[in-house]
Amino acid sequence: MEGQRTLFLGTFVHCQNLDSLEYFHDTGVFVDEKGTIVAVKQRCNLTIAVETVMPELDSHIHASQYPNAGIFGKTTLLDWLNKYTFPLEASLADTDKAKKVYTRCIERTLSHGTTTAAYYATISVPSTNLLADLCLSFGQRAFIGRVCMDTDLQPDFYRDSSAESALADTKATIAHIASIDPTHSLICPIITPRFAPSCSSPLMHSLGALQKETNLPIQTHISENKNENELVKKLFPDAASYTDVYDSHGLLCPKTILAHAVHITEEEAALIKKRQAKISHCPASNSAITSGTAKVRWMLEKGLDVGLGTDMSGGYSASILEAARQALLVSRHVAMGGDDKAKLSIEEVLYLATRGGAKVVGLEDKIGGFEVGKEWDAQLIALGSVDNESKGDKGLVDIFGWESWEEKIAKWVFNGDDRTTSAVWVKGRLVVHERQ
């Protein structure tokens, strides 16, 4: 595909804005050899009919936890970390094991249509660097976070020995990525203090300073769980709020991705808005480990930028489409509390999974929709027809033939899986090949 222009013909669907989808029927999209969309021409006379949907972005996922997807028992955040998560992450210091886990995680997320992922790896520099190498090799757009955590919340066998070594290790991964993708055309390092209880104040200050120095993005967790919030209050008694902990350490900026934000207050939302920090909503995780129900409508009305995250393996699935489903369902649980307008529509959860995610990771000018000048990140959706089962296993979405486009999209969102994502492109490169 490289070295030549490519013409894609068919129906293209992307989010026009938060609450509406835009359908380009009988359309041709021209992509140049660099993977950039150079023309979108409607009313083409087509010989090939395909359905292509915008890229999906996972703005919060722990690649290192992939083997635990579905394993969480009755735990909540703090015991979940100790029981399931730290032992697995620590074991990925073994790069052979890390290679197996990361390879499978990338293959799976790509097969689900995740063209871009904001990854947490582990504290191990070699295995974090390996994740960067693998993403580049597979062609997945990725933010790679070497996890920083130097407090005794973490067990002896899995923590940074000092704030200094955590900073040095973070810089080592930044240097490695600069060596494999100097312009960060596909792979970008991301500064990753795990979350406030994991990090000493000196560590957070040094990472905040590093952000100012490098202008790299930051990712962390915030206000996921009530016990966590109590712990933060105890650990940082002088902070005005959990959000203020990050702010006072220079970690709250327009390039900061805050995962969860389930229990943030009005004041915290206002501070996040003021700093233009971003939110990654992780509904599957929030339900599975009983964290709570994030008020997405409330966030959107405050003008916060919100994207979706699987938070695998707090979330049980590596599929961002499953995260979109769960965002819709969780919004109904918020609505059950009395606020009927809290309900998110199919269009809105797809927005969160596409353009919303692009804003959250700071790539809204590059990806998220089919406009001239954007890069060609896309997934081809093939829905099964009840009348024609000859072309292999197209998954669980049964199209009877009388459905409207809106209904087809709804059926895809709720019953689609990796089988309906029959091809995926990132930056013009075909990274998931169409099945037979």
Next chain:
Amino acid sequence: MEGQRTLFLGTFVHCQNLDSLEYFHDTGVFVDEKGTIVAVKQRCNLTIAVETVMPELDSHIHASQYPNAGIFGKTTLLDWLNKYTFPLEASLADTDKAKKVYTRCIERTLSHGTTTAAYYATISVPSTNLLADLCLSFGQRAFIGRVCMDTDLQPDFYRDSSAESALADTKATIAHIASIDPTHSLICPIITPRFAPSCSSPLMHSLGALQKETNLPIQTHISENKNENELVKKLFPDAASYTDVYDSHGLLCPKTILAHAVHITEEEAALIKKRQAKISHCPASNSAITSGTAKVRWMLEKGLDVGLGTDMSGGYSASILEAARQALLVSRHVAMGGDDKAKLSIEEVLYLATRGGAKVVGLEDKIGGFEVGKEWDAQLIALGSVDNESKGDKGLVDIFGWESWEEKIAKWVFNGDDRTTSAVWVKGRLVVHERQ
């Protein structure tokens, strides 16, 4: 397979009781020519290794709504009925269309491991009878309900013209099933007043009398949605409660399956317990159409019998495994309200999907586990190994090799789909063939 004994070798998993699974490793299960388990022998020397899990039962599913799976917008129960459901159900008076819809529904539910389903069809006798024929032909164990609804809650184009005709049509389907499966060995009619607002008092009285006469099971809906409950209060001002409406019409008995029961009171739970009526919990539906969060732990502690239903298409999926997942997640939403013990475990949701469901449909002596004397209803689970991808698409469950049995089951529950269900038997007959 018929006319000879069959020996199944491998690991067998079923629910021992509500909160624990029982694993039979290195075991042989002998099934006779009638599909009955005649011996279970442990510590066999195996040459074939398989993993076989108990049958799953869907105790509440609308076969006629299959094409709408995933289409529900922002509706709640009463507008959902009018906007999506009645028009589709009415259109299935066309038996060609019904054949297409029911065939696909049965193929899909079987592929998900649903060995037994309690189906709602429509008011059309010919198409309801067709559903019975198709279930018998495919070999799915099924309860077939010709839906009764004679009030003006329903539109002119889709309702019973009178209580008398509704009763006569119900008897017509009962007679048809008697002609195709006289002993109800696989297919059983079920008396189906849609729900109280759909049925006149004379209709409900006549269906109650029919139950006494025939001893057939009954299925209906109860207390799914708060607006529905208000409507029932208005329609039946003299009734002590929604449950009392059914009780006072002779419709509350040990053979009654009540779907939902989201908002029932202490008094209603006590009356249901007294009558030994059963509950079908439908968590995917309850979240999707914003009905509420059913308190399953509370029901179980009162000694109520609870099974799982997909309630497709109020529920968006025909998969009973998805219903089990959602039961676990919804129980966590109940727990977020403050009752931590509301959380259901993997073992408990599997119990609801197997033995619980068997009790709800009155088949606990025949199916639900691997005991001598029970019939051979089972699904073969094939989980994909990361190390060995050669044997076709085994779905999304990636087994790395270090997982315990409990972890494998958890991974299957949360990421399994029709691909992991590689074979299904009902009453000894292989109804889903192993994929290559």
